[in-house]
Amino acid sequence: MSLITSEVMLGNETLRRRVCGAIRKTAIGKEGEFARLGFTDPETIVQPFMLELAANNEAKSKACAECGGGSNIPDDTIEWVVGSSWEKIETAREQTA
DSSP, X not given: OOHHHHHHHTTOHXXXXXXXXXXXXXXXXXXXXXXXXXXXXXXXXXXXXXXXXXXXXXXXXXXXXXXXXXTTSOHHHHHHHHHHHHXXXXXXXXXXX
């Protein structure tokens, strides 16, 4: 896949909403302010998760290179990306606060 695929994935609203859903699902099992934001207002923390997804080779290979649509990306892949990058993104957010 081309580099443009990663870039257009970042702007795809449907994919963004799916990532927000995965953030909410992951946040249920977590504690703290980051988890509270993830559950009540995932849009405030979604961007770094979108970047992680756009960098994931499996997700990128299934996304539409033209529109960034991720209908071929399985939910479990999105959930895995969110879950596996949660602590890294949480820590980075705390360090910049």
